[in-house]
Amino acid sequence: MLFVKLAKNGKIMLDDVDRRLLRYWQAEPTLSPADLGERCGMTAGKTARRIARLEEAGVLRGVGAVINWAALGYAVEVSLRVTLDKTQGNAFDSFLARARQVPEVIEVQTFLGRVDVRLSIIARDMAHYQDIYRSRILTLPHIADIEALMHVARIKMEAALPL
Amino acid sequence: MTELDAIDRKLIRALARDARQSASALGKRFGLSQPATWRRIRRLEEAGIIRARQLRLNAEALGFGVTVFLGIKLATKGRVSLEDFERAVVAIPEVQTVEHVLGMYDYRLRVVARDLPDFERVLRRRIMTLPGAGEVEANVLLSEERLPGPL
Numbered sequence: 001m002l003f004v005k006l007a008k009n010g011k012i013m014l015d016d017v018d019r020r021l022l023r024y025w026q027a028e029p030t031l032s033p034a035d036l037g038e039r040c041g042m043t044a045g046k047t048a049r050r051i052a053r054l055e056e057a058g059v060l061r062g063v064g065a066v067i068n069w070a071a072l073g074y075a076v077e078v079s080l081r082v083t084l085d086k087t088q089g090n091a092f093d094s095f096l097a098r099a100r101q102v103p104e105v106i107e108v109q110t111f112l113g114r115v116d117v118r119l120s121i122i123a124r125d126m127a128h129y130q131d132i133y134r135s136r137i138l139t140l141p142h143i144a145d146i147e148a149l150m151h152v153a154r155i156k157m158e159a160a161l162p163l
Numbered sequence: 164m165t166e167l168d169a170i171d172r173k174l175i176r177a178l179a180r181d182a183r184q185s186a187s188a189l190g191k192r193f194g195l196s197q198p199a200t201w202r203r204i205r206r207l208e209e210a211g212i213i214r215a216r217q218l219r220l221n222a223e224a225l226g227f228g229v230t231v232f233l234g235i236k237l238a239t240k241g242r243v244s245l246e247d248f249e250r251a252v253v254a255i256p257e258v259q260t261v262e263h264v265l266g267m268y269d270y271r272l273r274v275v276a277r278d279l280p281d282f283e284r285v286l287r288r289r290i291m292t293l294p295g296a297g298e299v300e301a302n303v304l305l306s307e308e309r310l311p312g313p314l
Contacts, residue, residue, distance in 0.1 A: 014225070022220070029182075029216035061219040065178035067312065068214040072167075074313075079264065079271065103313040111232070113302030118232075122312065149234075149266035155249050161220055161227060161275060162256035 014059070017042070019163050021050055022060075026160035029063055066158070069106070074122040076129045077151035080137065081115040083144045091142035092116070102136045115147075167212075170195065172314045174203055175212065179311065182216045227275040229282050230304040233290065234268035238297025247294045257285045268300070 014022075017040065024039045025031060031039070037047030054060040069077070084091045092110070099105055099119055107120035121137070123129035137146070167175075170193050177189055190200035207213045222230065237248060245263075252261050252272065260273040274290075276282035290296060 022218070022225075026218050026220075029218050057224070059221050059224045061221055062180075063182045063216055063218055064180060065175070065182040065213045066215045066217050067175060067179055068211050069312065071211040071214075072314075079262075100308075100310060106310050106312040107307070108310065109232075109307040110305045111302035112305055114300060115302050118302075147267060149264040149268060149271065152263040152265055155261035155263055155270075156253045156258065157215075157260060158217060158273075159259045160218075161222055161225060161259075163225065 018050060018054065021047065022054075023160070023163050026163070069122045073124055075125060076123040078121045078123070078129060079149040079151065080119045080121060081147045081149065082117045082119065083114075083146075084116045085142045085144040086116075088142050095140055095142050098140050102132070104132050104136070171203060171207065174200070175207060176311055176314050178204070178213060222275055226277055228278050229276045231274045231276070231282055232302045232304060233272040233274060233286075234300040234302075235270045235272060235290075235293075235296055236267075236298040237269045237295045239295050248296070251293050255285070255289045257289070 021036065021040050021042075025036055032044075033048040033051060034044035036051075037044045040047065042050075051060065055062075082095070084095055088094075095117065096108060096110075099108060099117075102121075104121050104123060105119050106122055107118075109118045110116065111118065119137075121129070121132060123132055173193055174189060177184060177192070185197075186201040186204060187197040189195075189204075190197050193200070195203070204213070222228075237245075248270070249261065249263075252258055252270070257274050257276060258272050259275055260271075262271040263269065264271050272290075274282065274285060276285055286299075286301070290299065
């Protein structure tokens with residue numbers, strides 16, 4: 001039987017075993033439920049049930065492969081920080097809808113702060129980037145200002161949550 | 164660079180979405196045998212195209228209600244080495260990613276915190292005290308989506 005404890009605010013309550021499981025799994029996402037269980041001192045069945053429970057509660061959204069775009073020939077990565085013209089009521093929605101259609105945009109984030117939207121863009125080389133920037137980015141609607149940060153190196157990669 | 168065919172591209176996309184799919188399930192979907200699928204995945208990993216697997220956790224459900232991106236400019240370039248800054252910044256548990264960038268900032272950091280007071284604590288005690296840290300700009304993340312990219 002699955003038993004999910006909920007806190008007063010309706011959020012799932014994790015116990016120490018859940019946290020330990022997620023800590024080990026974050027450190028080694030390729031572990032099977034059986035190997036993961038071994039590290040946490042649980043049977044494979046119990047571990048699988050815990051994982052299913054975390055997924056049902058929406059704590060775990062999945063496990064995905066991380067693509068190395070540089071190895072696929074995309075040597076350039078640029079972070080574009082966009083400020084939108086917010087006098088237009090639908091500026092966010094129409095900008096985002098169009099930005100999603102640019103294949104080289106791999107990440108879209110919205111912010112509260114000086115920057116409204118950030119787009120991660122990959123390109124094969126600088127010439128390719130220039131082309132995307134001019135023909136696909138500058139033509140997006142409601143842009144008030146754009147700043148570019150050119151990616152040099154990744155010092156720390158998407159690290160685990162400090163559980 | 165490794166030459167990829169259409170099936171490789173489909174495999175990469177499928178695994179980026181869900182890396183727990185078995186080689187036999189993927190093979191069935193794309194018309195390959197289990198060993199052939201396994202060999203292809205192996206090749207993508209060895210070529211470094213699939214760099215790692217990653218858990219996608221709902222940070223908010225786990226009590227991390229705030230994600231902030233920081234742009235950091237080093238104040239004293241030359242006197243403090245980039246290595247000193249980098250060594251210190253990667254050791255902060257709340258700092259999830261560190262990118263070295265060119266532009267108006269030198270580094271871009273992704274920081275998680277339980278709430279805004281917790282973020283302020285991290286900022287004051289951990290970030291502002293980093294060797295060489297100068298101007299810091301903070302933007303609070305409201306939403307984020309990853310797109311499949313040009314495959």
